[in-house]
Structure formats: C-alpha cells, structure tokens
Amino acid sequence: MRNLDITTLRSFVAVADLGGVTRAAGHLHLTQSAVSMQLKRLEDVLGLSLLDRSNRSVTLTAAGQQMLGYARRMVDMNDEVMARLTDQTYEGEIVLGVPHDIVLPAVPHVLQRFNTMFPRMKVQLITTPTRDLKAKHKRGECDIILTTEISVDAGGETLTELPLKWVGAPGGMAWRQRPLRLVFGRHCIFRAGAIAALEAAGIEWELAVETESDRTIEATVSADLGINTMLEGMEPRHLEQIDHGGALPELTMQKINMYGLDRARGEVLSQLGALLRQAYQSL
Secondary structure (H helix, E strand, C coil): CCCCCHHHHHHHHHHHHHCCHHHHHHHHCCCHHHHHHHHHHHHHHHCCCCEECCCCCCEECHHHHHHHHHHHHHHHHHHHHHHHHHCHHHCEEEEEECCHHHCCCHHHHHHHHHHHHCCCEEEEEECCCHHHHHHHHHCCCCCEEEEEECCCCCCEEEEEEEEEEEEECCCCCHHHCCCEEEEEECCCCCHHHHHHHHHHCCCCEEEEEEECCHHHHHHHHHCCCCEEEEECCCCCCCCEECCCCCCCCCCCEEEEEEECHHHCCCHHHHHHHHHHHHHHHCC
16 A cells, blocks of 8 residues: 655645745755655655656646645645644633523534544533523633523624424423413523513413422423423423414514624634534524
8 A cells, every 4th residue: 555645745735836846945944855855755656757857947747737736635634633633722621601401402513523623622511591601701701602582782693593482291281271380490581581471361370390400390391290481493302392272372582692702712712603603503
C-alpha cells in the first residue's frame, strides 16, 4: 500500500501557489534542495510527473493540475485536525443552559456532534426553568442558554416557534374531571397562561401538584392524576397530547430562543450555536 506524505503535499502546493521552488522554499523555511527532493519523492510515489520542467518557469502537468485539488484538501484537513486536537484555543468548558422540557430530542444529538468537532471542549449542561436560566446568563454563569418565551429579548434569537399543548397519560381521563386537576412546576413559565386560558373558558380548576421536580410532574401526569402543558412534539414517550375535541381551550404559541452568541466568544461558541440552531429549526 502506498501512502502520501503531508510534508511532500505541502511542498507541492506551495510550489504551485508561489510559482517556483525558490519562493516555496522561503515560504516553508526549507532549502531549495529539500523542496525539490520532496517533489521528486511525491512523483515517485504516484509514478507521475506533476511538474513540467522543460521551461524556466514551473508549470503543472495535466496530472499535476488534478493532483493539486486533492493535495490542498489533504493539507487543509491535516491542519484542521492538528488545530482542533492540539490547539489550546479549542480546549476549555462551555456552560449550556436548557429548560428540562425541551432538552429532548435535540440536545443529545447536538452534544454528540459538538464532541466530535471539539473533543477537548467540555460542555456542562444545566437544566432549569427559563426564568432561572436568564438570571444565570445575566450573571455570566452560562455561555449559551435556550429559553421558552412568548417574545424574545434584545440579544436573543428565535430558533423556532411551537404551539403549547395539553398533555396527559396515554388514554387518560383526568382531562375530563372538574375541577380540572393541574400538575405544574412552581416556576413553570407556561403555568400562568394555561390558568388564564382555563378561566377565560369558564373551566373550574385546581392545582393538584406544585413541585420543583420535573420527574414528579411526569410521574403524576403519567399516573393520570392530572394534566400538564408542553410544547408540541416535546412530550416524553410516556405522555401524550390530549385529544380533547375542543373541551379544553387552545393555548399560545411559544418561541424557543437562544441567548449568548452576541458576546463574540469565538469559533467554538459559534459552532455550538449553529448546531443548536440547526437542531431546533428542524423540529
């Protein structure tokens, strides 16, 4: 098996770009004889003539012109790998804050792809309600946060907009009970709007469970002891949207916003933001 050497490819690209061995040698901080030797070695490996040496100026043969595109890509890939895996610019920690109810299904795929791109970067994921995340971001405790809101504040970017839906146990009947039993987090940003919609529709309700635990909410709702609200498509597999046929009021549209990319923190943060943007816009 024959293998191409990056050093010889780099010399070949330099000669092609700069128009001669002398300039390429100066650019690469090598002697002219060293560059010429590397070019000869590359031609020997390929069994092809890459340079037309019949004239005083260096020109590429047809094979050389074809090889140049491959050589550029291989040198660029080599440099990217070395930079990503060894440069301290790509080493450190990013704190990402996401509300619990929109972590799945997008965030795990984003973190997996980001780790492939920047294996030396650590991402600390914080899951807490939007109100807390915005406070943490303001204090500088989070680099990027996602939020669920009706509007978007200055410096934020709306990734997508989804309707809020009533959710309950699969095949459950809790939504038919009156007073309607609600299960909400103590700081849930959807709570006030859901209650306002019920009162506007004249539906009697009671707060069956108020907790700070998302697991408690999911367990109570999946036991058909009450209902909750979630963004469409974000409900876990053990819950489902309630097909109430108009017996419950329609809820508002909610934006999934991203904050943090206005701080110009460099390529790594921008790449994570791009992955989040792509993941949520495809929902």
